[in-house]
Amino acid sequence: MTNPLIQAYRKPALYVSLPSGGNYYKEKPKLSVDGELAIYSMTARDELISKTPDALFNGEATFSLIKSCAPDIADAHDMPVNDLMVVLIAIRMASHGDNISVDIKCPKCSHLNQLGVSTAALLSTVKENKSSDHVTLDNDFKVHCKPYSLADRTLLQIQRIKQAKLIEALGDQDLTDEERQIRFGETFIEIADITVTLIANAITQVSPPEGEKVTDYDMILEWLKNITKDDYDQIKNCVEDLSENNIDTKFDATCQACEHTWKTSIDLDIANFFVG
Numbered sequence: 001m002t003n004p005l006i007q008a009y010r011k012p013a014l015y016v017s018l019p020s021g022g023n024y025y026k027e028k029p030k031l032s033v034d035g036e037l038a039i040y041s042m043t044a045r046d047e048l049i050s051k052t053p054d055a056l057f058n059g060e061a062t063f064s065l066i067k068s069c070a071p072d073i074a075d076a077h078d079m080p081v082n083d084l085m086v087v088l089i090a091i092r093m094a095s096h097g098d099n100i101s102v103d104i105k106c107p108k109c110s111h112l113n114q115l116g117v118s119t120a121a122l123l124s125t126v127k128e129n130k131s132s133d134h135v136t137l138d139n140d141f142k143v144h145c146k147p148y149s150l151a152d153r154t155l156l157q158i159q160r161i162k163q164a165k166l167i168e169a170l171g172d173q174d175l176t177d178e179e180r181q182i183r184f185g186e187t188f189i190e191i192a193d194i195t196v197t198l199i200a201n202a203i204t205q206v207s208p209p210e211g212e213k214v215t216d217y218d219m220i221l222e223w224l225k226n227i228t229k230d231d232y233d234q235i236k237n238c239v240e241d242l243s244e245n246n247i248d249t250k251f252d253a254t255c256q257a258c259e260h261t262w263k264t265s266i267d268l269d270i271a272n273f274f275v276g
Helices: 004-009 044-050 053-057 060-069 081-096 119-124 150-169 177-201 217-224 229-242
Strands: 014-016 037-039 100-105 112-117 134-136 142-145 203-207 250-254 261-265
Touching: 014 081, 037 081, 044 060, 060 081, 060 150, 081 119, 081 150, 112 119, 112 250, 134 229, 142 229, 150 177, 177 203, 177 217, 177 229, 203 217
Parallel strands: none
Antiparallel strands: 014 037, 100 112, 134 142, 142 203, 250 261
């Protein structure tokens, strides 16, 4: 049963278009008649989560935030990664208004400027990603792809943290050269394995020039481990093109000290996006 108090209290603050167009979800999100997603402002609990960069970085807090502020997305784990930053910008706008403060150093006089960037202006640049969702290899294998999911992105981020700590541990003076070399090799094997796994996650089917199409994940992963680098790179490029959010982060800046003007861009980093 839906709590009538919550239903009466929380209303959508704004609606936003998604780069994915609502595609690539296992369960397509509920969109408005204009094809836009409803965004709600953050609760007090959401605010506490969003002020902790490590919590957003590890993934679970991001899933929780999306579940609360974009409830028409059935499963945030399944969300195409190109929708992520658009939804987070919209959540910030719904909760804190149309301004993001950024520190930008002037390239002429080195003055550190605190400038405001319009979240509405950022969202107005968003267009549906029209990249092709398939690639045909030179041997006529047709590979159908989708963007990375938010779960894939989280897995990659956690893996990078583990690898950074492992590489840092290689500086341990107690390790012999042989032990250091073994650990170094293991690290890069792990990097290669997780990278191939993420690409396999983003392949929906492979159609050979003759025979039936293959959708079985394990078969696709095994095949992916046996193809040439050129073919692998073509598939990876297709997945990465589909994963682009198409947000134009460039804006014109003016130095508060020397009045020098230049074009710069805002770094939309999820780990500190809501801090400050």
